[in-house]
Amino acid sequence: MSPYEGARAAVLGGSIGGLTTALLLRDLGFTVDVYERTPTPLDGRGGGIVLQPDTVRWFTERSTQHPEALSTATEYVQYLDHDNGILHRDVRRWTYTSWGTFYRGLLADFGTEHYHLGEFACGVSQTEAGATVRFVSGLRVEADLVVFADGITSIGRSLLDPAATLEYSGYVGWRGTVPEQELTADTRALLGNAISYSVIPNSHITVYPIPGESGPQDRLMNYVWYRNVPRGSELAEMLIDKRGFTGTVSLHPGQVQDRYVEEMRSAAAALAPAAAEVVGRTAQPYIQVVSDVRSSRMADGRVALIGDAAAAARPHAAAGTAKAAADAWALADALEAADGDVAAALRKWEPAQLELSARLLERVQDIGARSQFHNTWTPGDPSLRFGLYGPGK
Known part of the structure; x- marks a missing residue:
């Protein structure tokens, strides 16, 4: 019998990291309830996810669902020049999913009986015997x-480390998707079996195919285009949406002011033509504010932070x-080894996990600076490869 049979776990945040944590804790014997602040089912706005081993580990080791049913794959990493020529190409297989596809897969495994929408945690207190969430x-x-898995604006982080605040990077990510069949045949052929980069002064875009709403057979071309926006009044004005509300970490599709969308589409002419076509055909591009944050603490007694709640x-x-999933798997391993002593685990x-976060943040800050400010991003440089534990790892 598991030492956690009869124990209760509350996971605050019902996104990918929260659901992965909840599934692993349930396997240990906990009765797990997930509390998601939004009142309606989550929607990842079609955004893409590059699948790394930790991300997909639940599906490869524990689930009856097959990862291939949730993902697309490409065989190359390539850099394009201003005429769609290939500056550099590596044979390197990557798999991808859409946020919504992956979320729905995890939720299908967890179920909805213990998944509660519209519950916003605002405080927690604890004794040696247990914790109370308000x-x-x-x-x-x-x-x-x-477990606080409540993302980049985490309430849990503000409780454990009030000094840890979002630090704006100096640039935003324009994001969007286009049905692959809406692209020209030449663009589909060039982009369809690769993750593709177009690097221009103080900027770059990454493009890759992800599953559509009906699955991998209905692919979307997904991109993130990093563009510099000075902090202060210029950024503040851009982040006022069409309703007059101010975003902090993103603006949703359909809510970015038209003048910014028009300027972005016009500026896309500087990209490789294939990438520019994907940008230009996006019906409702949206904005992600690129920021950093890292808590100096991830645990306090019976309370833990994982994923973006701990370090974004x-x-x-x-x-x-991948970092959220790695946090969750490591937490499950520590709990299993602790034989029922939650605080010791x-x-x-x-x-x-703190060290892993620190190394990751240091690396991505360097990559961002090379692209956006120093213009030292070299096509094919192996130090720029994806990976949680290091380039290509």
């Missing part, structure tokens, strides 16, 4: 373990979801 709705939840890294290593788990 929600703005008035709900109070008693738990033996509390720029996307250049394609490691955000968290103490053992924290140092290595």
Whole structure:
């Protein structure tokens, strides 16, 4: 019998990291409830995810769902010049999914009985015997373990490390998707079996295919284009959406002011023509503010932070979801080894995860600076490869 049979875990945040954590804790014997702040089912706005081993590990080791049913794959990494010529190409296989596809796969395995929408955690207190989570709705939840997986604006992080605040990078990511069949035949042929880069002064774009709503057979071409926007009034004005509300970490599709969309599409002429076509055909591009944050603590008694709640890294290593999953798997391993002592497990788990976060942030900050400010991003440089634990790792 597991030492955690009868123990309760509250996971705050019902996204990919939260669901991965919940599934692993349930396998250990915990009764797990997930509390998601948004009142409606989550929607990743079609964004793409590069699948790394930690990200997909649940599906390869524990699930009856097959990873191939949730993903697309390409065989090359390539850099394009201003005429769609190939500056550099490596044979390197990567797989991808869409945020929504992956989320729905995890939720299907977890189920909805213990998945609660519209519950915003606002505080937590604890004793040696357990923890109490308080929600703005008035709900109070008693738990033996509390895991904050509530993302880049984490309430949990503000409780464990109030000094850890978002630090703007100096640039934003324009994101979007286009049905592959809406692209010209030449562009489909050039981009369809690769992750493709177009590097221009103080900027670069990454383009790759992801599954559509009906699965891998209905592919979308997904991209992230990094563009510099000075902090201050210029950024503040851009982040006011069409409703007059101010975004902090993103602006949703359809909410970016038209003048910014028009300027972005015009500026795309500087990219490789294939990349420019993908940008130009995007019906509703949206904006992700690229920021860094890292908590100096990931554990306090029976309370843990994972994923972006603990440390949010720029996307250049394609490691955000992988880091959340790695945190979750390491936490499960520590709990299993601790034989029922939750606080001891968290103490053992924290140092290595803090170190992993620190190394990742240092690397992606360097990559971002090379692209956006120093113009030292060299096509084919192996130090620029994706990877949570290091380039290509």
